[in-house]
Amino acid sequence: MPDPSPGFYDTNDLREAAKKRLPKGLFEFMDRGNEDEVAMRENRAVMERIKLVPRVLNDVKTRSIETTLFGKTHGMPVIVAPTGSAGLAWHEGEIALARAAKAHGIPFTLALGSMTKLERVAAEAGGTLWFQFYMWPERKLSHQVIARARAAGFEALVFTVDTPVAPGREYNLKNGMTIPFKFTARNTIDVLRHPRWLAGVWLRYMLTTGTPRYQNFPQETQTKITALPMGRSSNFCADITWDDVRELRKLWPGKLIVKGIQHAHDAVKAADCGADAVVISNHGGRVLDASPVPILTLPSVLDAVGGRITVIVDSGFSRGAHVVKALALGAHAVMLGRAPLHGVAAAGEAGALRALQIYRDEIDRVLGLIGCTRLNQLTREHVDMRGVFGG
Numbered sequence: 001m002p003d004p005s006p007g008f009y010d011t012n013d014l015r016e017a018a019k020k021r022l023p024k025g026l027f028e029f030m031d032r033g034n035e036d037e038v039a040m041r042e043n044r045a046v047m048e049r050i051k052l053v054p055r056v057l058n059d060v061k062t063r064s065i066e067t068t069l070f071g072k073t074h075g076m077p078v079i080v081a082p083t084g085s086a087g088l089a090w091h092e093g094e095i096a097l098a099r100a101a102k103a104h105g106i107p108f109t110l111a112l113g114s115m116t117k118l119e120r121v122a123a124e125a126g127g128t129l130w131f132q133f134y135m136w137p138e139r140k141l142s143h144q145v146i147a148r149a150r151a152a153g154f155e156a157l158v159f160t161v162d163t164p165v166a167p168g169r170e171y172n173l174k175n176g177m178t179i180p181f182k183f184t185a186r187n188t189i190d191v192l193r194h195p196r197w198l199a200g201v202w203l204r205y206m207l208t209t210g211t212p213r214y215q216n217f218p219q220e221t222q223t224k225i226t227a228l229p230m231g232r233s234s235n236f237c238a239d240i241t242w243d244d245v246r247e248l249r250k251l252w253p254g255k256l257i258v259k260g261i262q263h264a265h266d267a268v269k270a271a272d273c274g275a276d277a278v279v280i281s282n283h284g285g286r287v288l289d290a291s292p293v294p295i296l297t298l299p300s301v302l303d304a305v306g307g308r309i310t311v312i313v314d315s316g317f318s319r320g321a322h323v324v325k326a327l328a329l330g331a332h333a334v335m336l337g338r339a340p341l342h343g344v345a346a347a348g349e350a351g352a353l354r355a356l357q358i359y360r361d362e363i364d365r366v367l368g369l370i371g372c373t374r375l376n377q378l379t380r381e382h383v384d385m386r387g388v389f390g391g
Contacts, residue, residue, distance in 0.1 A: 008343075012318075018089070019031075022194060023190045023197060028171050029169075031342075038285075039288065042285075043295075044316050050385060051384040052366065053381065054369060054370040056371055058373075059373075063367055065364050070155075070156070073105075074128070074333075075106055076360050077323065078333060079108075080340050081109055081337035082109040082111035082112075083097075086114065087116050087212060088115065090345060092116050093115075094111075095125050096344050097352050099125045100352035101352075102127030107129070108125070108130065110132065112217070114215065114216055115205075117215040118148060130157070131158065132158040133145055136218070136237060137237050139244070141218040146248070155255060156257055157252045157257065159256070159258050161258055161260045163283065242273055246274065257277040261279065262292055264305075267304055285316075294316070298313050298329050299330065299380075302331075311330070311331055314336070317335075317339075320360075328380060328383045336356075339355045343355030
């Protein structure tokens with residue numbers, strides 16, 4: 001029987017393959033956190049200290065990991081998170097990721113900072129598509145992009161609110177991922193040492209569409225990646241407020257999701273402003289290095305909103321067991337960022353498919369091992385938090 005894994009048995013295998021294939025500067029831009037990377041380490045450490053409590057002697061022969069979000073059934077309780085570097089990890093990697101998500105019956109979130117036009121992703125991949133964006137200081141420019149996403153058929157708008165100012169990420173400066181991006185002796189040698197990426201991604205763009213651009217930026221700000229930053233800066237909007245959420249609710253007829261919530265009171269405010277969902281997130285440890293671990297914030301958010309809105313969580317979910325822990329604590333779904341991105345960087349659409357298959361297999365297996373056959377059977381009684389809080 002042929003091996004269905006193509007050599008990738010867990011998400012770390014995909015990460016290692018991506019690390020080998022990509023130039024160091026690009027891999028670290030995708031993979032690392034911020035400053036001392038405390039938040040990124042704590043995300044993982046806390047996830048490992050949370051334990052699952054099996055209930056035995058239950059018939060688990062027939063299991064399902066299907067879930068429902070916003071009235072729509074999905075193949076499993078995960079969502080591909082927005083990752084702007086997918087189109088640099090693989091040629092038109094956004095389309096590859098979207099197709100993999102569609103094959104697994106889950107939503108795909110296209111990042112504003114993608115290299116592929118949102119209209120092409122909708123036409124060539126399809127599936128359940130969500131669109132993520134940051135607000136520009138010139139609000140009308142953001143509203144233009146939102147109108148494009150609406151016209152293309154995107155079902156949800158994901159407003160990321162946790163980055164009003166630029167994070168540090170000093171490693172980008174050390175690697176030459178600078179402001180603006182320039183080819184230096186150091187990063188040129190780095191690229192030349194990775195000929196598969198050079199030929200399969202960079203040269204392919206140059207021979208077809210030219211230097212990659214931020215294709216979903218408003219026309220007035222759309223520039224080549226060599227003219228805008230890969231590292232510290234972007235067109236950050238330091239004056240975003242809850243009024244922006246209220247205005248988006250008026251403009252967007254689909255589902256409105258506020259991403260980057262880290263306090264229960266803010267989740268309540270999001271609901272009060274008309275949001276349909278929040279994503280509890282510390283951006284995978286890539287923004288505020290002193291931020292709390294999202295899965296620990298999850299119970300207080302759920303208690304505060306009282307079922308008024310959908311609650312999603314991300315940051316640090318590298319195993320199917322981690323997803324099950326969040327669901328048992330009450331999350332409706334989990335967003336996955338790095339693992340699908342590593343998958344597409346390692347092997348394109350096949351790698352993305354494999355990344356999601358790993359989660360599917362692990363979630364299903366863990367569900368059976370703790371004595372459940374359906375996700376709605378999970379409760380907080382399946383979770384032991386003593387390793388986190390003591391006792």
